[in-house]
Amino acid sequence: MTEDSTQNQLIEALLDPxxxxxxxxxxxxVETHISHVLLTGDFVYKLKKPLNLGFLDFSTLDKRRFSCEEELRLNRRLAPAVYLAVVTFNGEASAPRINGPGPVLDYAVKMSQFDPASTLDRLDDLAPLSVQQVDAIAAALADFHAQIPTASADSPWGGAATLWQPVAQNFEQIALQAGEHSEALNWLEIIRQWSVAEHSRLLPDFNQRRTQGYVRECHGDLHLGNMAWQAGELLIFDCIEFNPALRWIDVMSEVAFCYMDLRYRDHRDLASRFLNRYLERTGDYAGMRLMRYYTVYRAMVRAKVAFIRASQPDLSPEQTQHERQQGLAYLRLAGRLTRPEKPILVITHGLSGSGKTLFSQQLIMQFEMISLRSDIERKRLAGLDALAKSGSSVEGGIYRQEFSRRTYDYLVELAETLLNSGWHVLVDATFIARWQRELFQQLAARCAAVFYLLDFAVPEALLRQRVQARSKAGRDASEADISVLELQLKTQEPLTADEARWVVEATTVASVAARLEAAVNDPAGSNR
Structure with a gap:
């Protein structure tokens, strides 16, 4: 009896409660192309099919056992309450016993069963995901990436050759499946040419990222369909266990998958929020050099899957058309991402308590930008968490003049990396000293970026009220208290007449977002 027929007989027997x-x-x-999944009410049993597809090999009993053990190991990192054990089916295929006596017929991963309607893709089909849910994804992913193993500098994972292979395969397989569809083929060629050039440009970055420890044993398949919302908590499941090359990746490739999925669903606001929250938590702004490349790659993976599904003979004409339209939509997204907009650099100007951070957080959801907050980056430079108290005096510790200069220089460095990688940037700081503003005016000129100075004018009484309330709450990265505010009021250097040409009043988020959108669409690309 072949392994196929034995497993088929086993599955038939396991349909008996x-x-x-x-x-x-x-x-x-539930049968997929690589698994049999048996849902029993409280528990799920997942068996691997005896297949060898090249990129995965479950062809022998030992290989299926190993794959089940890997699935358990990898997924217990994120969902220990769901992934319970590897079990055996023993005895006769027609009368198996779970973990029973006799020869092992096959292996399965035993899991706690949860409602499939709670996956984030299905929830989003009903109503857009919430900010709370997106923040939870960013926090969970940042914490996960901080804990997982790192590839060695001489590992094959994350190297340029290893990275290019799946990229090239996407183009080959989509070309085979797209047929004579002219729009698909046009996008395919545009994206292929861009990917070749971008891969070549980023060769030093790929190697540097691996050397610096950013290639790690990740989840590997982090889209909304592999996340669920259970009793107000995020659940991430279904890591890739069958191919190490697909999970030993740059953490930014993983971030790009979720970011791309949100963009595909027309949630650019939530995509921006997710990306900013992850970066704020990790400080991995250097990884944004590769973000666009990885996002295009992830969109192409989903396009490939959709076109392959469309070619399946058992689909109805309506289903085939739906899959082809999905594939085309992913190609369009990838194509748009290859054409970055003219970069915009915005800096805030306002005393502590003027509402800069709240306004900025709302603005980046209406106009996608990467936000750099001085309060957080100052503490990161000092080795402190965002909410940690530095114990510094008003002009001492991390607030002494030389450390402030170091902080602003670091913000320039981060902003320059982002602008040169095609991302709009918002720098959230007081900018009450002329030299601070000049640093970023010069940066905008170097990067050929449109420059704006977002001005916050708030009455002193309201500033004092807000600063006192924030200090009392103690839940913000800012350590500014009344003594800091009083010093700012005495030492601030007002905006000059020369700077007036860059000023945008922080009236409403919508009006500022519209101004920035107009600048992007201005052929002259100027705010003068």
């Missing part, structure tokens, strides 16, 4: 050592109301059998 009496085969399980726990109560079963009804069994649902």
């Amino acid at each position: 009496g085969r399980y050592p726990h109560p079963v109301k009804r069994i649902q059998h």
Whole structure:
């Protein structure tokens, strides 16, 4: 008897509720191209099919056992309450017993069952995801990436050759499946040419990222369909276990998958929020040099999957058309991402308590930008968490003049990397000293970026009220208290007449976002 026929007989027997050592109301059998999944009510049993598809090999019993053990190991990092154990099916294929006596027929991963309607892709189909949910993804991913193993500098994972292989395969397979569809083929050629050039340009970055430890044993398949919202908590599941090359990746490739999925669903606001929250937590702004490349790659992966599905003979004409339209939509997104907009650099100007941070957080959701907050980056330079108290005096510790200069120089460095990588940048700081503003005016000129100075004018009484309330709450990265505000009021250097040409009043978020959008669409690309 072949392994296929043995497993088919086993699956048939496992459709009997009496085969399980726990109560079963009804069994649902879900078959994918690589697995059999048996849902029993409280528990799920997932068996690997005896296949060898090249990129995965479950062809022998030992290989399926190893793959089940890997699936358990990898997924327990993020979902230990869901991934419970690897179990055996023993005895006769027609009358198997779970973890019973006799020869092992096959292996399965045993999981706690949860409602499939709670996955984030399905929830988003009903209503857009919330900011709370997106923030939870960013926090969970940042914490996960900080804990997982790092590839060695001489590892094949994350190297330029390893990275290019799946990129090239996407183009080959989409070309085979797209047929004579002219728009798809046009996008395919545009994206292919861009990817070749971008891959060549980023060769030093790929190697540097691996040397610096950013290639790690990630999840590998982080789209919304592999996340769920359970009782107000995020659940991430279904890591890639079958191919190490697909999970030993740059952390930014993983971030790009989720970012791309949100962009594909027309949630540019949530995509911007997610990306900013992740970067704020990790400080990995240097990784944004590769972000566009990885986002295009992830869109092409999904385009490939959609076109392959469209070619399946068992689909109805309507289903085939739906899959082809999805594939085309992913190609359009990838194509748009290859054409970055003229970069915009915005700096804030306002005393502590003027509302800069709240306004900025709302603005980056209406006009996508990467926000750099001086309060957080200052503490990062000092080795402190964002909410940690530095114990510094008003002009001492991390607020002494030389450390402030170092902080602003660092903000320039980060902003320059982002602007040169095609991202709009918002720098959230007081900018009450002329030399601070001049640093960024010069940066905008170097990067050929449109420059704006977002001015916050707030009455002193309201500033004092806000600063006192924030200090009392103690839940913000800013350590500014009344003594800091009083010093700012005495030492601030007002905007000059020369700077007036760059000023945008912080009236409403919508009006500022519209101004920035107009600048992007201005052929002259100027705010003068």
